[in-house]
Every structure is written in structure tokens, then in C-alpha cells.
């Protein structure tokens with residue numbers, strides 16, 4: 323074990339060897355060129371700076387025009403977008419890094435301003451009562467349009483087409499964003515999915531769309547190149563209100579994922595305090611480690627010590643870090659040197675330009691260990 327830090331050990335994702343188990347979690351940074359939703363040269367620099375991660379998972383990237391929900395987010399459905407992403411994947415690969423793209427459909431977490439005045443798509447016409455970040459600032463979300471069966475099938479195909487573009491762009495794999503209150507999560511949850519057809523009602527029906535998406539992507543990518551992200555104890559964030567069926571729903575989904583030989587299952591510990599809610603699970607890695615047989619990646623609120631411990635305890639194989647990677651582009655190197663970590667600036671998470679994006683320095687050679 324490298325200096326008693328399992329985070330720094332390499333890890334085999336089938337034929338892909340990760341240099342360490344410190345994964346960069348997906349983060350929307352709103353720096354894409356909005357005219358064509360393409361990543362820019364700034365993205366190339368940003369991801370290259372972070373290529374010391376065992377694996378980079380890109381920011382959520384919309385799979386179609388209909389999938390968008392925020393300004394200045396990149397897409398992965400046009401040739402121009404694939405070409406622009408290719409510069410990113412080349413830069414990361416030149417540095418010896420690995421990179422997956424996160425495939426994103428916002429569903430109802432969007433606004434008519436993104437869709438020529440049309441309502442955003444969702445499983446059911448239930449307003450998340452949240453806010454959408456449009457070109458005019460934060461605006462209240464609206465009642466979305468309940469997807470027709472045709473629209474559901476079309477959306478599954480959009481995931482497949484985006485997966486193909488991701489391949490063209492030279493990614494090592496894709497992560498399905500089935501988490502954090504976006505379209506796929508909206509299908510899972512009883513409060514956002516009131517359908518009475520085969521996509522609603524029972525747990526199996528609410529999970530159906532997700533498995534159709536995996537199967538469609540699997541026509542393009544081997545299972546071992548597909549990761550999925552789930553947030554089983556999400557409550558009162560991103561418009562999702564958990565129910566007594568939330569954990570049984572995720573138990574069913576995760577059990578069923580064992581039939582696939584996926585790259586990984588990416589889980590989040592609760593984003594809010596759920597200790598008082600007896601039907602939610604407050605220790606996600608511990609709960610799902612015995613259920614899931616494949617590679618388990620855990621996220622949310624981890625630091626160097628907690629990350630090493632969760633692997634040592636056998637509750638996860640990989641740990642993803644989000645905010646720490648914003649301000650510490652060379653995070654694994656800092657862990658190795660037990661160096662101090664820089665604090666991130668929340669004010670520049672979603673603002674344009676290089677400030678707070680590509681201007682966080684790497685560790686200086688002379689920095690003294692703490």
C-alpha cells in the first residue's frame with residue numbers, strides 16, 4: 323500500500339489502468355461557448371491541469387438540445403462538439419490521464435427559455451419548484467411536459483447518439499448522469515413520476531427508462547466502459563423529495579446492475595442531513611457495498627483521510643472529489659506529499675473566464691510538508 327494511502331494505488335478498470343484511485347467528480351462550470359455549446363481552449367487547459375487524477379469525469383454534457391438546463395454548458399451531440407472535446411481528450415491522454423464524459427439530460431430542471439418557449443420534458447407534469455439558471459439569471463422552474471411514449475423512445479436514442487459522439491471524441495468511456503434530480507432520477511422518484519404506463523407505478527417500471535438507456539448505450543460502448551451515477555438518499559435538493567420507496571427503488575436498481583459488467587457504480591453519500599428520516603440511508607457506501615459486486619466509487623464530502631479510510635474499510639474501490647479538484651488541480655500529488663490543500667472560491671464556480679477555473683496553481687516544489 324503506497325505510504326499507507328490506498329488512494330494512491332493504481333486500479334484496474336478492466337483494460338484501463340487508473341494511476342490512482344483519486345477520481346475527479348463531474349462538475350458543471352458554465353464555461354462553454356454558448357453559440358454552439360462547445361468546450362473551448364480553456365476546457366483543454368482546465369482538464370489537462372487535472373490529468374493527474376486516476377480518472378476525470380467531465381462536467382455534465384447535454385445529450386441533445388432538448389436536454390439542456392443551464393447556460394454555457396457543453397453538449398455532446400454535434401460533430402463540432404465532438405471535435406472540440408477531442409482536443410480535451412487528447413490533452414488528458416498526452417499527460418497519461420483517463421477521461422469519461424458525463425451524459426446529461428436535465429429534464430424538468432430546465433426552463434422554456436432554453437426551448438424556444440416550449441416546456442421542458444419530464445416523466446410527468448410536476449413542477450420541481452426549483453430555480454433554473456437562464457441567460458437572464460435565476461428563474462423559477464415551470465410545470466414540465468409529460469413525455470409521450472414516442473418522446474421517451476427518442477430520448478433513449480439521443481443517449482445512444484451522444485454516446486457515439488463521445489466515442490468519436492476519444493473518451494475512455496461514459497458516465498450516465500442518473501442522479502441529482504435530473505431526468506433519469508425524475509423517473510425513479512414517485513413524486514416526480516406519476517405515470518400510469520410501463521414507465522411509472524411500480525419500482526420496476528420507474529427504473530425501466532434507466533435500463534433502456536444503459537442498453538442503448540451498450541450498443542455503442544462495451545459495458546466495461548459505462549459508469550452510472552446514483553444518489554439514493556437525495557432529499558429536498560434539486561427538486562427531489564424522497565419517499566419511503568426511494569431506498570427500495572435504489573436497492574432494486576443496484577441489485578439489477580450486478581447483471582452488467584459496468585466500469586463502475588458512482589454513489590453519493592447524502593447531500594443533506596437525513597439521519598432523522600428513518601426510511602433513508604445515511605451511510606450509502608456501507609449500505610451498498612454488500613449489495614453491489616462491481617467497482618464502487620463513492621463521493622461527497624471526502625478528504626484525504628476519509629478517502630483512504632473508506633477504501634481501507636473495504637466500503638469503496640474509488641473515491642471521487644469535486645470541490646477539492648477545483649482549487650487543487652494536482653490533488654493526488656498533494657495527497658502523496660501530505661501537502662496543504664487550497665480552498666476553493668464558490669463565487670467563481672459558474673462564472674465565465676479563467677478566474678477560479680484555470681488559475682489555481684499546482685504545488686510549488688519548495689512547499690513544506692504539513
Ligand SMILES: Cc1cc2nc3c(=O)[nH]c(=O)nc-3n(C[C@H](O)[C@H](O)[C@H](O)COP(=O)(O)O)c2cc1C
Pocket residue numbers: 347348349350351381382424499501502551590621622623624642643644645646671
Ligand atoms: C461547481 C459544481 C458543479 C457540479 N456539477 C455536477 C455535474 O455536472 N454533475 C454531477 O453529477 N454532479 C455535479 N456536482 C456535484 C459533485 O460532483 C459532487 O457530488 C459534490 O460537489 C460533492 O462532492 P465534494 O464534497 O467532493 O465536493 C457539482 C458540484 C459542484 C461544486
